[in-house]
Amino acid sequence: MTAAIVGIGAALPEKTVPNSYFTSRLDTSDEWIRKRTGIAERRFLAEDGHLADLAVAASRQALRTAGRAAADVHHIVVATTTPDRVTPGLAVEVATRLGMPRAAAFDLHAACAGFVYALDHASALIESGRAKAVLVCGAEALTRITDRTDRSTAVLLGDGAGAVLLADVARAPAPCFSLGSDGERIPLLYADRHDRVLRMDGPEIFVHAVEKMSAATRRVLGRQELAPEEIDLFVAHQANARIVRAVAKELGVPAERVFLNVDRVANTSSASIPIALAQAWEEGLLSGSGLLGVAAFGAGITWGAGVVGWRLGEL
Ligand code: UT7
Numbered sequence: 001m002t003a004a005i006v007g008i009g010a011a012l013p014e015k016t017v018p019n020s021y022f023t024s025r026l027d028t029s030d031e032w033i034r035k036r037t038g039i040a041e042r043r044f045l046a047e048d049g050h051l052a053d054l055a056v057a058a059s060r061q062a063l064r065t066a067g068r069a070a071a072d073v074h075h076i077v078v079a080t081t082t083p084d085r086v087t088p089g090l091a092v093e094v095a096t097r098l099g100m101p102r103a104a105a106f107d108l109h110a111a112c113a114g115f116v117y118a119l120d121h122a123s124a125l126i127e128s129g130r131a132k133a134v135l136v137c138g139a140e141a142l143t144r145i146t147d148r149t150d151r152s153t154a155v156l157l158g159d160g161a162g163a164v165l166l167a168d169v170a171r172a173p174a175p176c177f178s179l180g181s182d183g184e185r186i187p188l189l190y191a192d193r194h195d196r197v198l199r200m201d202g203p204e205i206f207v208h209a210v211e212k213m214s215a216a217t218r219r220v221l222g223r224q225e226l227a228p229e230e231i232d233l234f235v236a237h238q239a240n241a242r243i244v245r246a247v248a249k250e251l252g253v254p255a256e257r258v259f260l261n262v263d264r265v266a267n268t269s270s271a272s273i274p275i276a277l278a279q280a281w282e283e284g285l286l287s288g289s290g291l292l293g294v295a296a297f298g299a300g301i302t303w304g305a306g307v308v309g310w311r312l313g314e315l
Contacts (some may be wrong), residue, residue: 007165009061010278042158042266079114112298114270162274216305227283232290
């Protein structure tokens with residue numbers, strides 16, 4: 001059994017928020033935000049909006065592009081740190097609204113690395129023969145845990161959801177993942193239960209993000225005996241264009257194979273990779289089949305990287 005991505009979808013909130021929203025409220029500038037992060041705009045979910053609506057829409061598109069019926073998929077995992085309720089998580093509601101009766105459904109919390117952790121879990125279910133297909137969604141409303149008065153985080157974050165359908169595909173390249181964490185570094189990026197907003201030491205996180213994503217990707221390539229040029233598309237967590245470019249440079253992944261959409265959506269944590277995948281797919285970068293490289297990094301600190309094949313439009 002070999003897991004590959006067979007469907008992709010994304011859904012963004014309607015409200016687009018350009019950098020100018022912040023320049024009138026905080027001591028910052030459009031130039032600083034673009035130059036230091038690559039971000040031009042992001043989306044905000046309405047205060048009374050439901051993140052489950054975005055997760056359902058993204059998942060529905062992933063099923064549609066795969067040509068699969070929801071009723072034939074029996075597992076869903078949603079990576080999120082900002083679900084609509086304390087409990088239950090998003091996955092159970094999404095499964096029911098999609099029409100996946102009695103599916104195994106749960107949320108996974110590994111901060112911005114959540115989607116890569118979820119992909120690893122889903123691949124393992126397929127490889128072990130315990131599932132034929134798994135819906136993997138990343139959904140975040142980071143505006144729920146943002147201090148809008150803190151310029152060092154407020155300008156970086158956005159909301160959205162993305163999803164992929166992972167399924168058993170004959171002759172797909174074997175997926176491989178490397179995950180890790182280091183709880184000694186919690187103070188670098190966290191939201192505690194009292195003030196419930198993200199606090200971050202940006203420059204320190206920057207250094208660890210580049211180091212950990214590069215090392216994890218290198219481990220995966222080494223295990224699979226792959227050269228960086230054998231990755232057809234590299235989609236890293238969209239936290240900062242400079243971080244993604246630094247990781248790609250460190251690894252030797254050619255620049256034209258590195259996908260960036262942080263300019264349009266900012267950092268959407270565990271939703272950022274599947275949202276980027278959906279945009280890459282819309283731009284025709286994921287047609288047919290190929291090998292995808294992913295890497296992510298977030299609070300914890302947590303990190304992960306992997307390679308997984310895609311087979312789109314063939315089913
Ligand atoms: O999602 C997973 C985790 N998150 C990340 O991976 C984000 C990682 N960190 C970063 O992306 C970057 O570190 C930042 C974008 C947060 C900051 O960029 P930087 O190049 O590391 O910053 P810098 O060292 O060039 O500048 C920091 C300075 C500080 O001022 P002082 O102390 O040097 O006077 C900040 O107060 O930039 C200041 N600053 C800002 N200035 C204008 C921070 N935020 C802003 C802002 N506008 N919005």
